[in-house]
Amino acid sequence: MLTPTLRLMIRLVLRRNLQDTGVIPKTATDNYYLVAALESHMSDLDEKQLLLYAQMANLIKMILPSVEVDLREITENFSKLSCNAHSICDDQLRPLGTGLYPVISIINHSCSPNSVLVFEGRIAVVRAMQPIHKGDEILISYIEIAATTETRQEYLKQYFFTCSCLRCIKNPLEERKENAILEGYRCKDHKCIGYLFYEAKEKKFTCQVCGLSRDEYEINRIAKEVSTKCASLASTVNPSEASLLYRNLELLELKLFHPHSIKLLQTRETLLKILMELNDWRGALTYCWLTIPVYQTFSTDINAHY
Numbered sequence: 001m002l003t004p005t006l007r008l009m010i011r012l013v014l015r016r017n018l019q020d021t022g023v024i025p026k027t028a029t030d031n032y033y034l035v036a037a038l039e040s041h042m043s044d045l046d047e048k049q050l051l052l053y054a055q056m057a058n059l060i061k062m063i064l065p066s067v068e069v070d071l072r073e074i075t076e077n078f079s080k081l082s083c084n085a086h087s088i089c090d091d092q093l094r095p096l097g098t099g100l101y102p103v104i105s106i107i108n109h110s111c112s113p114n115s116v117l118v119f120e121g122r123i124a125v126v127r128a129m130q131p132i133h134k135g136d137e138i139l140i141s142y143i144e145i146a147a148t149t150e151t152r153q154e155y156l157k158q159y160f161f162t163c164s165c166l167r168c169i170k171n172p173l174e175e176r177k178e179n180a181i182l183e184g185y186r187c188k189d190h191k192c193i194g195y196l197f198y199e200a201k202e203k204k205f206t207c208q209v210c211g212l213s214r215d216e217y218e219i220n221r222i223a224k225e226v227s228t229k230c231a232s233l234a235s236t237v238n239p240s241e242a243s244l245l246y247r248n249l250e251l252l253e254l255k256l257f258h259p260h261s262i263k264l265l266q267t268r269e270t271l272l273k274i275l276m277e278l279n280d281w282r283g284a285l286t287y288c289w290l291t292i293p294v295y296q297t298f299s300t301d302i303n304a305h306y
């Protein structure tokens with residue numbers, strides 16, 4: 001089966017061919033489709049990526065033997081596609097394919113964006129997530145924003161730039177705070193959403209908001225239970241059974257992780273998908289609401305929340 005990117009590339013090659021032979025007219029946006037960004041990025045591609053693109057270009061030559069195919073141009077275009085195309089998802093967030101939208105392609109990235117790209121069918125819609133003042137740049141995130149700076153920079157390598165948004169250039173203390181929320185533990189007082197720093201000398205994790213501590217032994221014990229539960233989930237295929245097991249995992253993770261941690265978010269997002277599969281829309285909506293505060297935290301100033 002052809003990948004969405006390959007299918008899109010075949011359509012672009014055929015379109016270009018039909019235009020070059022005068023069968024269909026050229027349009028004003030044609031040149032824009034694959035020139036946005038990446039003109040200088042070919043030299044940045046690592047060998048493995050270049051080889052993959054070259055192999056895919058060869059595949060197109062085999063699929064379209066009667067069409068004149070410029071291998072270098074197609075290799076370059078694959079690379080441009082990877083920077084400019086977007087995955088189209090349905091309203092249940094299932095990937096439907098890949099789309100190239102000339103106007104959307106000019107929107108830059110931020111790890112704390114003011115807008116989000118969503119799809120209504122095949123129509124791409126950019127929605128503001130907060131008031132945007134006249135003259136402000138509209139920014140979306142190309143990647144999952146519930147991730148540490150290190151992980152986000154890793155994800156962004158495929159777009160050939162180093163992000164320097166406010167979230168990426170914060171000071172070491174702010175960085176530690178964000179990591180303690182995303183990958184750390186929750187406060188002993190479940191009403192407090194403070195973040196915990198590890199104190200090696202005393203082998204304890206102390207909440208930086210209320211001052212309560214959790215000892216390392218207790219944390220390790222629950223962490224072990226969580227990983228045992230996660231391992232037992234791998235063999236589950238039945239959605240009803242999976243929903244029960246994931247709810248148990250969620251309850252256990254709630255005792256361990258920060259309420260806005262990536263681990264808890266992932267468990268809740270999995271539960272959301274399972275509940276949609278079970279047509280339990282009320283349950284799915286509840287989990288949808290539970291994921292929102294995590295994203296709110298990172299699309300605005302983190303200090304406003306903790």
Ligand SMILES: C[S@@+](CC[C@H](N)C(=O)[O-])C[C@H]1O[C@@H](n2cnc3c(N)ncnc32)[C@H](O)[C@@H]1O
Binds near residue numbers: 107109162164
């Ligand atoms: C979809 S295009 C965005 C539009 C592009 N800046 C342009 O002028 O056509 C993606 C490319 O834009 C650049 N880009 C996007 N966001 C950026 C950011 N926050 N900092 C630096 N470069 C960025 C990168 O080169 C990336 O590969």
